[in-house]
Amino acid sequence: MPLLNLTDVTVSYGQTPVLFNVDMAVEKGEIACILGRNGVGKTTLLRSVIGLNKVMSGSIVFDADEITKTPTYLRARYGISFIPQGREIIPYLSVLDNLKLGMTAAKNKPKKISEEIFEFFPMLKQHLKRQGGLLSGGQQQQLAIARGLLSNPKIMLLDEPTEGIQPSIVQEIEETLKRINREKGITVVVVEQKIDFARQLAQKFFIMEKGSVVANGHTADLTDALVHKYLAV
Numbered sequence: 001m002p003l004l005n006l007t008d009v010t011v012s013y014g015q016t017p018v019l020f021n022v023d024m025a026v027e028k029g030e031i032a033c034i035l036g037r038n039g040v041g042k043t044t045l046l047r048s049v050i051g052l053n054k055v056m057s058g059s060i061v062f063d064a065d066e067i068t069k070t071p072t073y074l075r076a077r078y079g080i081s082f083i084p085q086g087r088e089i090i091p092y093l094s095v096l097d098n099l100k101l102g103m104t105a106a107k108n109k110p111k112k113i114s115e116e117i118f119e120f121f122p123m124l125k126q127h128l129k130r131q132g133g134l135l136s137g138g139q140q141q142q143l144a145i146a147r148g149l150l151s152n153p154k155i156m157l158l159d160e161p162t163e164g165i166q167p168s169i170v171q172e173i174e175e176t177l178k179r180i181n182r183e184k185g186i187t188v189v190v191v192e193q194k195i196d197f198a199r200q201l202a203q204k205f206f207i208m209e210k211g212s213v214v215a216n217g218h219t220a221d222l223t224d225a226l227v228h229k230y231l232a233v
Protein backbone atom coordinates (compact mmCIF):
# COMPACT_ATOMS: atom_id res chain seq x y z
CA MET A 1 0.00 0.00 0.00
CA PRO A 2 1.39 3.49 -0.88
CA LEU A 3 2.37 5.71 2.06
CA LEU A 4 0.41 8.58 0.52
CA ASN A 5 -2.51 7.89 -1.78
CA LEU A 6 -4.74 10.51 -3.36
CA THR A 7 -7.78 9.22 -5.21
CA ASP A 8 -10.00 11.37 -7.39
CA VAL A 9 -9.18 14.51 -5.39
CA THR A 10 -10.99 17.71 -6.37
CA VAL A 11 -10.29 21.08 -4.73
CA SER A 12 -11.86 24.50 -5.33
CA TYR A 13 -11.20 28.08 -4.29
CA GLY A 14 -14.75 29.29 -3.69
CA GLN A 15 -16.68 28.27 -6.79
CA THR A 16 -13.55 27.91 -8.90
CA PRO A 17 -12.22 24.35 -9.21
CA VAL A 18 -8.43 24.19 -9.22
CA LEU A 19 -7.66 20.47 -8.87
CA PHE A 20 -9.62 17.94 -10.89
CA ASN A 21 -9.76 14.22 -10.10
CA VAL A 22 -6.14 13.98 -9.01
CA ASP A 23 -4.77 10.46 -8.44
CA MET A 24 -1.30 10.21 -6.93
CA ALA A 25 0.44 7.37 -5.12
CA VAL A 26 3.77 7.85 -3.34
CA GLU A 27 5.47 4.76 -1.94
CA LYS A 28 7.24 4.65 1.41
CA GLY A 29 10.92 5.58 1.15
CA GLU A 30 10.74 7.17 -2.26
CA ILE A 31 11.55 10.69 -3.45
CA ALA A 32 8.94 12.06 -5.83
CA CYS A 33 8.74 15.39 -7.60
CA ILE A 34 5.71 17.29 -8.82
CA LEU A 35 6.37 19.34 -11.94
CA GLY A 36 4.29 21.74 -13.97
CA ARG A 37 4.11 25.29 -15.23
CA ASN A 38 3.02 28.20 -13.02
CA GLY A 39 -0.53 28.07 -11.76
CA VAL A 40 -1.32 24.43 -12.58
CA GLY A 41 -2.13 23.60 -8.95
CA LYS A 42 1.08 22.19 -7.47
CA THR A 43 1.00 24.31 -4.30
CA THR A 44 -2.72 23.69 -3.88
CA LEU A 45 -2.04 19.96 -4.06
CA LEU A 46 0.57 20.04 -1.27
CA ARG A 47 -1.64 22.30 0.85
CA SER A 48 -4.51 19.86 0.41
CA VAL A 49 -2.36 16.98 1.64
CA ILE A 50 -1.49 18.85 4.85
CA GLY A 51 -5.09 20.09 5.22
CA LEU A 52 -4.70 23.80 4.47
CA ASN A 53 -7.06 23.49 1.50
CA LYS A 54 -10.35 21.67 1.82
CA VAL A 55 -10.92 18.67 -0.42
CA MET A 56 -14.36 18.83 -2.10
CA SER A 57 -14.43 15.20 -3.21
CA GLY A 58 -12.12 12.22 -3.38
CA SER A 59 -9.90 10.83 -0.66
CA ILE A 60 -6.45 11.17 0.85
CA VAL A 61 -5.04 8.16 2.67
CA PHE A 62 -1.79 8.45 4.62
CA ASP A 63 -0.09 5.45 6.20
CA ALA A 64 -3.36 3.49 6.01
CA ASP A 65 -5.41 6.26 7.70
CA GLU A 66 -8.09 8.19 5.86
CA ILE A 67 -7.12 11.84 6.51
CA THR A 68 -9.26 13.69 3.97
CA LYS A 69 -11.06 15.64 6.71
CA THR A 70 -8.45 15.44 9.46
CA PRO A 71 -7.31 18.83 10.85
CA THR A 72 -3.83 20.02 9.90
CA TYR A 73 -2.28 19.74 13.40
CA LEU A 74 -3.26 16.06 13.53
CA ARG A 75 -1.88 15.39 10.05
CA ALA A 76 1.40 16.86 11.34
CA ARG A 77 1.30 14.46 14.30
CA TYR A 78 0.59 11.53 11.99
CA GLY A 79 3.90 12.38 10.34
CA ILE A 80 3.29 14.82 7.49
CA SER A 81 5.65 17.79 7.40
CA PHE A 82 5.11 20.74 5.05
CA ILE A 83 7.91 23.12 4.09
CA PRO A 84 6.08 25.95 2.32
CA GLN A 85 7.12 28.06 -0.63
CA GLY A 86 8.91 31.15 0.66
CA ARG A 87 10.03 29.16 3.73
CA GLU A 88 7.98 31.13 6.30
CA ILE A 89 10.75 31.57 8.82
CA ILE A 90 9.61 33.78 11.71
CA PRO A 91 12.03 36.70 11.13
CA TYR A 92 12.23 38.10 14.68
CA LEU A 93 12.61 34.73 16.40
CA SER A 94 16.07 33.25 16.81
CA VAL A 95 17.14 30.28 14.72
CA LEU A 96 16.83 28.18 17.89
CA ASP A 97 13.25 29.31 18.51
CA ASN A 98 12.34 28.72 14.87
CA LEU A 99 13.65 25.18 15.25
CA LYS A 100 11.68 24.67 18.48
CA LEU A 101 8.48 25.55 16.59
CA GLY A 102 9.02 22.41 14.53
CA MET A 103 9.11 20.27 17.66
CA THR A 104 5.72 21.57 18.81
CA ALA A 105 4.12 19.86 15.81
CA ALA A 106 5.50 16.41 16.68
CA LYS A 107 3.42 13.63 18.22
CA ASN A 108 5.83 12.80 21.05
CA LYS A 109 7.23 16.25 21.63
CA PRO A 110 10.99 15.98 22.08
CA LYS A 111 12.46 17.91 25.04
CA LYS A 112 15.50 19.16 23.17
CA ILE A 113 16.84 19.46 19.67
CA SER A 114 18.76 16.34 18.80
CA GLU A 115 22.38 16.72 17.67
CA GLU A 116 21.40 14.82 14.53
CA ILE A 117 19.83 18.02 13.17
CA PHE A 118 23.25 19.69 13.18
CA GLU A 119 24.78 16.73 11.39
CA PHE A 120 22.35 17.39 8.55
CA PHE A 121 22.61 21.19 8.88
CA PRO A 122 25.97 22.12 10.47
CA MET A 123 25.56 25.76 9.50
CA LEU A 124 22.59 26.18 11.85
CA LYS A 125 24.66 25.42 14.93
CA GLN A 126 26.77 28.53 14.35
CA HIS A 127 23.71 30.75 14.03
CA LEU A 128 21.40 29.52 16.81
CA LYS A 129 21.12 32.92 18.50
CA ARG A 130 20.72 34.97 15.32
CA GLN A 131 17.34 36.22 14.20
CA GLY A 132 15.94 33.92 11.52
CA GLY A 133 15.23 36.87 9.25
CA LEU A 134 18.93 37.77 9.13
CA LEU A 135 19.96 34.49 7.50
CA SER A 136 20.49 34.32 3.74
CA GLY A 137 17.76 32.82 1.57
CA GLY A 138 19.64 29.53 1.30
CA GLN A 139 20.25 29.40 5.05
CA GLN A 140 16.57 30.15 5.71
CA GLN A 141 15.62 27.29 3.40
CA GLN A 142 17.88 24.94 5.36
CA LEU A 143 16.32 26.23 8.60
CA ALA A 144 12.85 25.56 7.18
CA ILE A 145 13.80 21.99 6.25
CA ALA A 146 15.41 21.43 9.67
CA ARG A 147 12.28 22.79 11.38
CA GLY A 148 10.19 20.41 9.27
CA LEU A 149 12.44 17.50 10.25
CA LEU A 150 11.99 18.28 13.95
CA SER A 151 8.31 17.35 13.77
CA ASN A 152 9.61 13.80 13.32
CA PRO A 153 7.86 13.18 9.99
CA LYS A 154 7.33 10.09 7.86
CA ILE A 155 6.94 12.29 4.80
CA MET A 156 8.24 15.76 3.97
CA LEU A 157 6.41 17.91 1.42
CA LEU A 158 8.57 20.72 0.07
CA ASP A 159 7.24 23.52 -2.12
CA GLU A 160 9.97 24.86 -4.43
CA PRO A 161 12.88 24.56 -1.98
CA THR A 162 15.38 25.88 -4.53
CA GLU A 163 13.48 29.02 -5.52
CA GLY A 164 15.80 32.05 -5.52
CA ILE A 165 18.71 30.12 -4.05
CA GLN A 166 22.30 30.19 -5.34
CA PRO A 167 23.55 27.04 -7.14
CA SER A 168 26.05 25.90 -4.47
CA ILE A 169 23.32 25.87 -1.81
CA VAL A 170 20.90 24.15 -4.23
CA GLN A 171 23.47 21.37 -4.51
CA GLU A 172 23.80 21.22 -0.72
CA ILE A 173 20.01 21.02 -0.31
CA GLU A 174 19.85 18.19 -2.84
CA GLU A 175 22.48 16.21 -0.96
CA THR A 176 20.88 16.86 2.43
CA LEU A 177 17.44 15.75 1.22
CA LYS A 178 18.97 12.57 -0.22
CA ARG A 179 20.71 11.89 3.11
CA ILE A 180 17.52 12.50 5.10
CA ASN A 181 15.71 10.10 2.78
CA ARG A 182 18.42 7.46 2.89
CA GLU A 183 19.47 7.63 6.54
CA LYS A 184 16.08 8.27 8.15
CA GLY A 185 13.89 6.53 5.62
CA ILE A 186 11.75 9.64 5.25
CA THR A 187 9.67 9.86 2.08
CA VAL A 188 10.09 13.14 0.21
CA VAL A 189 7.74 14.94 -2.18
CA VAL A 190 9.10 18.09 -3.84
CA VAL A 191 7.32 20.62 -6.02
CA GLU A 192 10.01 21.90 -8.35
CA GLN A 193 10.56 24.20 -11.32
CA LYS A 194 14.20 23.23 -11.83
CA ILE A 195 14.05 20.12 -14.01
CA ASP A 196 17.71 19.17 -13.53
CA PHE A 197 17.37 19.33 -9.75
CA ALA A 198 14.21 17.20 -9.91
CA ARG A 199 15.86 14.64 -12.19
CA GLN A 200 18.87 14.28 -9.90
CA LEU A 201 16.90 14.18 -6.67
CA ALA A 202 13.78 12.15 -7.38
CA GLN A 203 13.08 8.61 -8.52
CA LYS A 204 9.53 9.38 -9.57
CA PHE A 205 7.77 12.31 -11.23
CA PHE A 206 4.26 13.62 -11.62
CA ILE A 207 3.52 16.30 -14.19
CA MET A 208 0.50 18.52 -13.68
CA GLU A 209 -1.39 20.60 -16.17
CA LYS A 210 -4.56 22.63 -15.53
CA GLY A 211 -5.23 20.99 -12.18
CA SER A 212 -4.71 17.38 -13.23
CA VAL A 213 -1.86 14.89 -13.27
CA VAL A 214 -1.19 14.33 -16.98
CA ALA A 215 1.97 12.18 -16.84
CA ASN A 216 3.92 10.22 -14.26
CA GLY A 217 6.64 7.62 -14.07
CA HIS A 218 10.28 7.08 -13.16
CA THR A 219 12.49 10.14 -13.62
CA ALA A 220 14.62 8.04 -16.02
CA ASP A 221 11.56 8.20 -18.30
CA LEU A 222 11.15 11.99 -17.98
CA THR A 223 11.97 12.56 -21.62
CA ASP A 224 12.85 15.84 -23.28
CA ALA A 225 9.62 15.46 -25.27
CA LEU A 226 7.59 15.46 -22.02
CA VAL A 227 9.59 18.40 -20.71
CA HIS A 228 8.98 20.29 -23.94
CA LYS A 229 5.27 19.48 -24.02
CA TYR A 230 4.37 20.23 -20.40
CA LEU A 231 7.16 22.21 -18.80
CA ALA A 232 8.88 24.46 -21.34
CA VAL A 233 7.83 28.08 -21.13
Ligand SMILES: Nc1ncnc2c1ncn2[C@@H]1O[C@H](COP(=O)(O)OP(=O)(O)OP(=O)(O)O)[C@@H](O)[C@H]1O
Pocket residue numbers: 013018036037038039040041042043044045
Ligand atom coordinates in the same frame (compact mmCIF):
# COMPACT_ATOMS: atom_id res chain seq x y z
N1 LIG B 1 -6.10 31.64 -2.37
C1 LIG B 1 -6.51 31.50 -3.64
N2 LIG B 1 -7.73 31.94 -4.04
C2 LIG B 1 -8.14 31.79 -5.31
N3 LIG B 1 -7.43 31.19 -6.28
C3 LIG B 1 -6.22 30.74 -5.95
C4 LIG B 1 -5.68 30.87 -4.62
N4 LIG B 1 -4.44 30.31 -4.59
C5 LIG B 1 -4.21 29.87 -5.85
N5 LIG B 1 -5.26 30.13 -6.66
C6 LIG B 1 -5.36 29.76 -8.08
O1 LIG B 1 -5.31 28.35 -8.16
C7 LIG B 1 -4.57 27.94 -9.30
C8 LIG B 1 -3.46 27.02 -8.86
O2 LIG B 1 -2.52 27.74 -8.07
P1 LIG B 1 -1.27 27.05 -7.36
O3 LIG B 1 -0.57 28.10 -6.56
O4 LIG B 1 -1.72 25.84 -6.66
O5 LIG B 1 -0.40 26.64 -8.62
P2 LIG B 1 1.14 26.28 -8.73
O6 LIG B 1 1.24 25.24 -9.77
O7 LIG B 1 1.68 25.97 -7.39
O8 LIG B 1 1.77 27.64 -9.25
P3 LIG B 1 3.21 28.30 -8.98
O9 LIG B 1 4.18 27.46 -9.70
O10 LIG B 1 3.04 29.66 -9.61
O11 LIG B 1 3.42 28.36 -7.50
C9 LIG B 1 -4.09 29.22 -9.99
O12 LIG B 1 -5.00 29.50 -11.03
C10 LIG B 1 -4.19 30.27 -8.90
O13 LIG B 1 -4.45 31.53 -9.45
